[in-house]
Amino acid sequence: MQEITLTVNGRAVTATVDERTLLLEYVRDVAGYTGTHNGCLEARCGCCAVEVDGDVVKSCNVLALQCDGASVTTVEGLSPQRVKPVQHITTQSLAGVYAPLDALQADADTLHPLQQAFHRRHALQCGFCTPGMLMVLKDFLEDNPEPTRDEVRGAIAGNLCRCTGYQHIVDAAMDAAEQMRQDTVRAAAAGDA
Amino acid sequence: MTDILPREARHGVRRDKLVGTSVPRKEDLALLTGTARYIDDIKLPGMLYAKILRSTTAHARLLGVDTSAALGMPGVHAALCGADLLGKVKPWGDLMQDLLVGDHFPFAVDKILYEGQEVAAVVADTKYEALDALEEIRVSTEDLPVLVDPEAAIRPDAPLIQEGINYEFGEGNIFDRYRVRVGDIEAAEAGADVVVRQRFTSNRQAGAALDPHGCVASYDSFTGVLTLYSSTQSIFMVRDVLADTLQIPRNRVRVIIPEVGAGFGSKAQMFAHEVIASVLSMQLGRPVHLVLSRAEIFRAGTARNGQVRHAELMLTRDGVITGYRDYVVHNCGAMSLWGNQVVHIGTNVGILPYPIPNIHVDADIVHTNTAPGGPLRGFGIPQTLWAKEQLVDMAAEQLGLDPLVVRARNVVNPETFPYRTPMGQVIDSTSVYDCLHKAAEAIEWERLRADRPAHEGVGLAVSMKYTSCRHPSFDTDLSAVRLRLETDGTVTIFSSDVSHGQSHATFLAQIVGDILGVGFDKVNLAQPDSVTSPFGLGTFASRAAAVLGTACRQAAERLREKVVTIAAHVLEANPEDLEASNDRIHIKGLPDTGLYLENLAAYAAYRTHQLPPGFEPTLEAVATYDTPTEREAPDGTGNLSVTYSTAAHAAHVRVDPDTGRVTVVDYAMAHDTGVVINPLVVEGQHQGGFLMGIGMALGEDYVYDDEGHLLTASFKDYQAPYATELPELTKLYEIPAPSVTIPGGHKGAGESGTGPVPAAIGNAVYHATGVRFTELPITPDRMLLALREKERRGMGSFRYPDDMPEFSGPRTAEEWPEPTGADEGDLLL
């Protein structure tokens, strides 16, 4: 057992863990962020993608110990104002939050452009692969603000989705890229002012 | 691409109708922010973790299982094997009710039937401790000869797989048979101008839903109630069989679902792990978490049944199809709950869209030492289409006709509806003729048929697909909805049909919103829970929109009648003068008048003396819709589905002559889904259906070695397509022919995108290369070796694998085997 500290979504989380603990298990079981999913445990489906110090990794294939001292962002960190980690699941919390996103338009700014575009474009069905898709695409779009559709497909070359046929995911990524470019321009203009 | 709804409509501001608009989904917020809870996310106080030890051999005598060393490992609370449960839990073998065939048990007891079968289980404080303890279990076996090939399993000298069961309709490894007798096939054959015959085989495919199969069982030893959280498509299939297996009353088993991360048919039954977790929880009085690994799901989940089809199509010289004969060897794996029905429905419905007058099908439904066979998106229809739709092209070539023309000449296109086909389907509406031409036109069929670029080709396939199904194994096709107008004017929907990607919360709210006039954002779907939800079959067979939607529509109409009755009483108005919209019941045409639903609900709950005399003070309404479908007749005929959707697909492929890679460069899908509730959702269903189809066509397969080891039990080896392997899918067309049987006019969307894909691609590959694939999937290695062999032998057209030198199966129809089993006289016809 070893004691490590990871900053998960801005919160320092210290724990003494079995050396075998994967980063996936650390964010889910120790930090309590269950939005990061275990779909295969063999680095093939991408459902477990998170950012470590700003770069995306598959958390099922990284030891928590390899990330001691690092800063980790999970899907919950994409919209940090909204989400608190849940330690104990009740039957009530299983029901999901069946509220249309747009009913919450007042604070939609807290949602990442990718989350908004996925919603608008129906880029998710069962939603299990979605957190991984979001994290990989976020990392990709930050490095490649003007991608082609083929480049978007290449970015998620290791993320499986069995529901959508990927078409709407690519649509959403292109939408989000546009939104992120506009946001950058706006932020720059605000900076100039 | 479907237009996105204008912003004001997405805000909960009501437009005229919600049905028919692409309302963004209610489900998304939880899924996008990582707050949705899937099975693996459930953590209960005191919860333990179980893991299953599975067989590493495919066929063996199980001589002994010793769990004593495992019990001594750190953190271990209990261990189980088959001998521990013998006589304590009941074997099961059917889906819900009639346990006719007890071929399922939580663990192998005296014999191992396939690699991955459950042998023992351990429960411990942590997952790692459970896995460590599994390594200490000693298993003693004696290997038996392994049967992987379904044709080998039929041979009289084949070793018997299921030794302890006497089947009603089969013998040896043939555990069931299926027959269709329509018209006079001999006469059709004698009168045909052309008969095309070909043996086709199809692959096994996994649902591979990314959310693993799993459950958490929590037994309350004080009340005696077992709560099972499970990632399943049907809470009552699980509850009823689980209660029966454990021999406890059904009201003491509560099945609840968390978010279910897809299923595609692979989660439409109770599995051994659900029994194992339940038994462990009952023994220990603590919650037990048991979620399967990806390899376990590949090996022991259900997979699409593989088939060998000896198919014949008879036509007149002008291309009219007069007969279809087939002998099917249907591989169900070592055991199967649904597997035999796949060939029934897949054949009955797969014959469509052609009203063929003479049909003669025999199927031998067999066991092999492979993973259990079962339902998967399309339920046998893709397998039938793979054979039949390629035969159509082969016939067209022999007749010198355009495959489009042959199809157009044969698709069901009656002058009046409803029309009953010779197979018994009642077609209540269809646009299949138009869909066919739309798809062809969209990929420039005529131009590319006449003048195709080198190594490119086009192909068509057309299908009609069930919208619901009265399965032979249970005589029911129902869904139910209970609606409750809450005391603040919001509405709660209760249903047991599990949404696992189909957007129930959204489309049911669209239906309720239109009928009750309640705002979209005020309608909530409660999670399926067997204690509180009305009884329903579950989500499969593309039935959600049409069957569940109809139940929901009827419940909403009943609820509207109640609130209108109250409103008429309070307003002293005639009920006929009132309508529902804008969150109120108001005088027609005056949406700003009347009474809010909130007030009406309050009368029924808290001010009951305001109610009309004799009005029962309730604002709940329940409706059950059982479709007017028929049971399958002994001759295989019958109208098994309430209505039929259409998919006409056209593929344009390029085949790399150097590597054999088949690339779909253009693809058009023209569908009839009747009245579409949410266009963007339906578009997503079709695109997802295509994904499964192209996976089946070009890569996904269960590859076994001769010892029955599955070589594709990981996403590394199993060729599930990624975004990089899919074409752009922009050519989607809906040509709605609303169902007249379903009150809302809806038809099933979920599976119609899958069926035609392998055949459309197969036909396009033939056009591009002259190589007719009779085996799936069309992998680059098979394609290239076929091209090289074809070139070496200088053949104009070539069949893969039939014309390969190493092919050992029958090359011509003269060599085909006869269906096994009895003479016609012995049939229960």
Added chain:
Amino acid sequence: MKPFTFLAPRGLDEAVAMLGEHGPDARVIAGGQSLLLAMKERLARPSALVSVAGVAGLRDWTYSESGQLDIGAATTYAELAEAALRGWHAEIAAVAGNLADRPVRTMGTLGGALCQADPRFDMPALAVGVGAEVDTVSADGVRTRSADELFRPEGGTVLGPGEILTRVRYPAADAYRAVAFEKFRYRQFDAALVSVVCAVRPDGSLRLAVGAVRPRPVLVSATDPAGIADEVLPAAEATTRLRAYQRELIAVLARRAIDRVNDDARS
């Protein structure tokens, strides 16, 4: 996974000492992208992991005075893909950017790929194909081998249990006029089914290697596609469908690689 000890040395000496201390069952971990897969399957069962991710000086690239490209073994694929490399060295960056997927490239390292020695991986084939050299350190000191010497014929590497791969050195930019790496994989995310490396020496002669077919990447003497296929996978050995297909692919990819280097060399 079986239990193990995790060690995070700061320097190479410390790492070497730790490996010595924990004996032959200790393993070096860099990104861990292959090793952890094997450990999760319980196929690899190291007693200790010595992480070199935090060891200074293993995660950089420089040009030596002689023009050799000298890359630290713990450099990740992502870093390599981003590196502004000159001449034919750009092919190294291109290969690094066109394998696995984005998240795997974040963690996976050049040295990890060479030590894993999976014949389907790209970096071993490329290293053999262009005649790279590798440096290791152990308690016995520093040792340099050619990449060709690194891989055993039956698979795996010749490295001893206490040996740590530290640097990979590629020949200078003027050693070749052009280098082409060609591969075929079923899906973009898959490892290669066949890979071919072709380098043109200044005198116009070709140096060719084939990966993913034999248990290790192999240098070939033939320079024509059919001859290369015969040399690496003779028809008599291509008896299964997969082998027959690989044999076809070797010739196809060799042709593509040769054509591409010739084009590049001309331009």
